[in-house]
Amino acid sequence: MPHVLLIARRAVGHLGYVSAVRVVSVDGVHSVQQWPPVETQPPQVHPKAPEQGAELTSHYSECFGCGEDQPGGLHMSSTIGAGHVVHSSFTVSAEHQGAPGLAHGGLLSCAFDEALGTVVGQLLRKPAVTGKLETDFRRPVPVGSTLHITAELDGTAGRKVYASARGHLGAPDGPVAVEARALFVVVDLEHFTEHGDQDALKKLRDSAREPERTDRWDINP
Numbered sequence: 001m002p003h004v005l006l007i008a009r010r011a012v013g014h015l016g017y018v019s020a021v022r023v024v025s026v027d028g029v030h031s032v033q034q035w036p037p038v039e040t041q042p043p044q045v046h047p048k049a050p051e052q053g054a055e056l057t058s059h060y061s062e063c064f065g066c067g068e069d070q071p072g073g074l075h076m077s078s079t080i081g082a083g084h085v086v087h088s089s090f091t092v093s094a095e096h097q098g099a100p101g102l103a104h105g106g107l108l109s110c111a112f113d114e115a116l117g118t119v120v121g122q123l124l125r126k127p128a129v130t131g132k133l134e135t136d137f138r139r140p141v142p143v144g145s146t147l148h149i150t151a152e153l154d155g156t157a158g159r160k161v162y163a164s165a166r167g168h169l170g171a172p173d174g175p176v177a178v179e180a181r182a183l184f185v186v187v188d189l190e191h192f193t194e195h196g197d198q199d200a201l202k203k204l205r206d207s208a209r210e211p212e213r214t215d216r217w218d219i220n221p
């Protein structure tokens with residue numbers, strides 16, 4: 001039965017780097033995976049990042065992960081935790097099914113993309129997109145259950161940002177149902193202006209100017 005045997009954190013001399021070694025056993029065959037897969041620097045949290053305990057607002061109202069204007073979306077809510085961590089949660093609805101009564105795996109990957117993107121974006125306050133996302137599904141996640149995801153920054157290497165997350169079923173200390181790791185790549189704002197939809201970008205810019213918003217980015221203003 002596939003399972004992760006060990007996750008160990010270690011400091012590597014002057015780099016101050018935090019590395020996790022995952023020993024994965026699949027049907028008795030062990031393999032060792034280093035995470036992050038390359039040498040990294042400790043993440044530098046932006047001085048204007050929201051403080052511990054801050055409840056985060058949606059970064060875009062039509063975002064499938066956190067937007068309030070996305071009826072079938074995840075409607076994920078997130079709070080800044082201690083250290084390089086964001087706590088997120090969402091409740092699986094009938095729109096999220098794959099098998100009858102169970103969350104679709106791709107939908108769960110989407111939830112982790114959102115949670116991981118949030119810890120990267122909110123704490124580093126740099127625009128970044130997912131380059132690679134790897135998900136381990138450990139337990140089925142039923143419709144009606146709430147998944148509590150803790151996502152953390154693991155390190156950076158130039159434009160590359162590594163983050164990982166665990167999803168607990170039913171409670172923040174519930175059994176682990178899903179785990180994920182991702183590489184995000186920091187991009188210029190042109191990534192969005194060149195490839196995105198201009199009307200949607202205008203809507204986002206307008207909403208970001210609303211006086212009650214306290215989460216404005218100070219890059220490429």
Ligand SMILES: CCCCCCCCCCCC(=O)SCCNC(=O)CCNC(=O)[C@H](O)C(C)(C)COP(=O)(O)OP(=O)(O)OC[C@H]1O[C@@H](n2cnc3c(N)ncnc32)[C@H](O)[C@@H]1OP(=O)(O)O
Pocket residue numbers: 059065113114115116117118121122128129130131132158159160183185187215
């Ligand atoms: C408050 C706000 C909250 C914000 C909250 C936000 C939450 C939303 C979360 C959702 C986030 C998303 O889904 S984003 C949408 C899904 N993602 C995308 O659409 C991205 C599409 N891909 C791309 O645009 C591109 O491939 C990029 C930008 C990822 C990379 O292109 P590039 O800029 O030309 O850079 P490139 O040289 O290729 O890559 C840079 C480095 O990353 C490495 N790299 C790139 N991709 C990979 C990969 N798959 N696997 C391994 N390594 C990779 C390269 O080897 C290189 O390493 P080295 O040579 O430097 O060593």
